[in-house]
Amino acid sequence: MAQFAKVVLERNLDKEFDYLIPDSLLGVVQVGSKVRVPFGRQILMGFVSSVMSHPDYPDCKPITEVIGKKPFLDHHLLELARWMAGYYSCPYETALRSVMPEAVRKADAAHKEKLFVTLKKPLTPEAAEAFPKRSRKQLMVLQYLQSHGGRFLRDLMEETSTGRSSLDALEDAGWIIISPEAVDRDPFENETFLPSSPLLLNDEQKQAFLTITQAITASSPGVILLHGVTGSGKTEVYLQAMDYCLRPRQRRDCHGSGNSPLTPQTVERFKSRFAESGTQVAVLHSHLSAGERHDQWHKIHEGRARIVIGARSAVFAPVRELGLIIVDEEHESTYKQEEAPRYNARDVAVMRGKLLGAAVVLGSATPSLESFHNAAKGKYTLRSMPKRIDDKKMPLMRIIDMRQEALRQKGVHIFSGRLRDAIQERLDKSEQTILFLNRRGFATSMVCPKCGHVEMCPHCSVALTYHRGKNLLACHVCGHKAAPPQDCPACHAPDIRYTGLGTEKVEDTLAKLFPKARIRRMDSDTMTRKDSYRETLGAFRTGKIDILLGTQMIAKGLDFPNVTLVGILNADLGLHLPDFRAGERTFQLLTQVAGRAGRGEVEGEVIVQTFTPFHPAVQFARHHDYQGFYEQEIGFRQELKYPPLSHVILITIRGTNDDKAAFVAQSLRKLLAQNAPAGAILGDAAPAPMAKMKTYFRYQIMLRASSVLKLIGHVEAVLKSFTPPEDVLLTVDVDPLFLM
Ligand SMILES: Nc1ncnc2c1ncn2[C@@H]1O[C@H](COP(=O)(O)OP(=O)(O)OP(=O)(O)O)[C@@H](O)[C@H]1O
Ligand SMILES: [Zn+2]
Ligand SMILES: [Zn+2]
Secondary structure, three states: EEEEEEEEEEEOOOOEEEEEOOOOOOOOOOOOOEEEEEEOOEEEEEEEEEEEEHHHHOOOOOOOOEOOOOOOHHHHHHHHHHHHHHHHHOOOHHHHHHOOOOOHHHHHHHHOOOEEEEEEOOHHHHHHOOHHHHHOOOHHHHHHHHHHHOOHHHHHHHHHHHOOOHHHHHHOOOOOEEEOOOOOOOOOOOOOOOOOOOOOOOHHHHHHHHHHHHHHHOOOEEEEEEEEEOOOOOHHHHHHHEEEEEEOOOOOOOOEEOOOOOOOHHHHHHHHHOOOOEEEEEEEEEOOOOHHHHHHHHHHHOEEEEEEEOOOHHOOOOOEEEEEEEEEEOHHHEOOOOOOOOHHHHHHHHHHHHOOOEEEEOOOOOOOOHHHHHHHHHOOOEEEEOOOOOHHOOOEEEEEEHHHHHHHHHOOOOOOOHHHHHHHHHHOOOEEEEEEOOOOOOEEEEEEOOOOOOEOOOOOOOEEEEOOOOOOOOOOOOEEEEEEOEEEOOOOOOEEEEEEEOOOHHHHHHHHHOOOOOEEEEEOOOOOOOHHHHHHHHHHHHOOOOEEEEHHOOOOOOOOOOOOEEEEEOOOOOOOOOOOOOOHHHHHHHHHHOOOOOOOOOOOOEEEOOOOOOOOOHHHHHHHHHHHHHHHHHHHHHHOOOOOOEEHHHHHHHHHHHHHHHHHHHHHHHHHOOOOOOEEEEEOOOOEEEEOOOEEEEEEEEEEEEOHHHHHHHHHHHHHOOOOOOOOEEEEEEEEOOOO
16 A cells, blocks of 8 residues: 655745655655655655655655665654644744754765765864965865864865865875764763762662662653752762663663763763763763764764763754653753744753653752742652762851942952952962852943943943953944943043953952962853863862852852852842842852852852842852742742743744834734633733844733643734734744843
8 A cells, every 4th residue: 555754844844745655665764764855846855754544635746765774763753843843832844953963964965975074183273384375275174174073075065165186185195084984073082081980879869869760660750850959969869870771671771861061070970980881972062063963963873872961952862762861950041942942951851751751850959940849749759869978068158248348348349358368268278269250251331430321232232341351342142342432432531431340350350369379260251262161170170270260151060179168259140130030040040159169078168249138049048948949939929920830931023123023012912912811911012121132123022821832822823813024023932031
């Protein structure tokens, strides 16, 4: 009997098309196969999403060919993509794009010539200098490879407009390798990992371990929320649970997949633990080159790597028989993707676990209100580890009221007297200090003291930040750069002032206060090279740095036993943003940053400088009281019907013409008000807190309801019948994390 396939084409068509499976391909074309099909007068690539014996359309054309021997995607991943498309309100094809990295999709599109080009040795500045002048083109290709990583031959030739002969010449000269198959480019190949052995678990760790291993072997494992304070040994529990999952006598041959914001330290800990058994660990994160990503993906797909660790997109790793998914630091907002599909990898992990029957562990010292609420309702199993390893004390938190301090010091200073003394004490004792300020640059705005003019970004509604090192003004939203004016652009008064504190200024002041200290700043301005992050952390670990100063980059996951002091310079920074999660984020950040102190033998001290010392987020963090914070915060959410007691959908309307965007927002708001599901709360069409961004004027409509599915259905139905003018753009964000 004839068979037919539904195919999702590599085009944003939001629709699947039916094709006949020709006799020659019967049995070869399966769900998840990558195929080429005729479409109009073109041949397009696509994925088979289902196979059936009756097509929905008569006269289907036959599939032209199949790419690859086995299906690229198993049906679970296709199902997951379908769920994402429905839940996050985007085309199926958009969801599929996330599930499968571009490096893999593209690579095999060029299946005729699957040659791959890699640099054989790094191109040093000296070698570039010495390159013969007449071979400029070849030099350019090497530089391109150096910055982009390995490329497919066809892509490389196209992207650099280079002919094959130049590339052959480079190969002959020993610069590059052109190989028919991608050689495994291991981003960590130059490192050796000392094997580490499992530690003897304490009672609380044992409990957590048991709960997870029971889930792994259960028929419907469910989700476990592991709430363990900073330094309680969660990572050790993950490592042993993964090891258990990999053991051959498990009912299923299970695979572990960790998933967290990656620090080099995390990667090292995982690789070391599994070094001895020879278990391959694949690493997926955003800094991989296309070639590296391609290799890692195939390594997983072919079952050569049984453990995957990575950032957000690792949740889609094509692990063969997934047994365990771990989402570490589950409260992190980096799990949310800020472009379509706007998914939250934590929630996708929960869904993937459910579809596959794999255990899911969400871990954090400061769980999101959503996850803790799910545990409180009994939807997730809660395991707590309330104590640090070896009964080490939680660090002592001192709150410094900067209003009092300003009176005492006659003006606002960066450092309170107490913090300054505490740093000096650590320097005297050769102990280390971490200082945290979540704002980079030198000064966060340039203000005229005479007329009050603030220099703004021409494209966004934010003030420009002054960077003294480069002597320029920069917008932290769109990247716009400008030279700092000598006098006020509005009234021409000569003495323009810089206000608002950034890390660059702190570094400057530190150097003056502590001239002998070895100070290092860590933020996205200083961490520009691929390896600078690793290098800095390495130097800090080996005691070559006394004071590490940085933005949120230093807040998470670092485990340095010699750090006995953590200073938080301005705890209020995020507190007054127009976002109902502002308090939650501040509590999480304070707790996480504080958690870096006192992880070794000596007790830790944390000094928190704030202008709002009695804010609940500050006070609960001070007492290490997650439960207390949760209870007061959930009360507030309940009262105002905010998540987790409702779901939010945020519609953003933007256009380069302000009035037009406003008008579209108002019209859409009217339509949304009709036939809205019972109990839904519809906000006004109002200018977004960031009213202008990257040259667009922005408006928002916020919808809330307890049933997210009904709300999505309503929004989709309205949008289907609503066509905005071409120059006005709409985005729909389900469960948004940023309301700006
Ligand atoms: N059972 C154990 N016995 C001895 N030491 C342990 C044990 N478990 C963990 N440790 C050590 O305790 C330290 C803290 O553990 P770990 O980093 O796993 O904590 P964590 O809960 O993941 O912390 P955070 O959330 O702050 O990143 C590590 O140095 C780890 O090696
Ligand atoms: Zn002025
Ligand atoms: Zn801007």
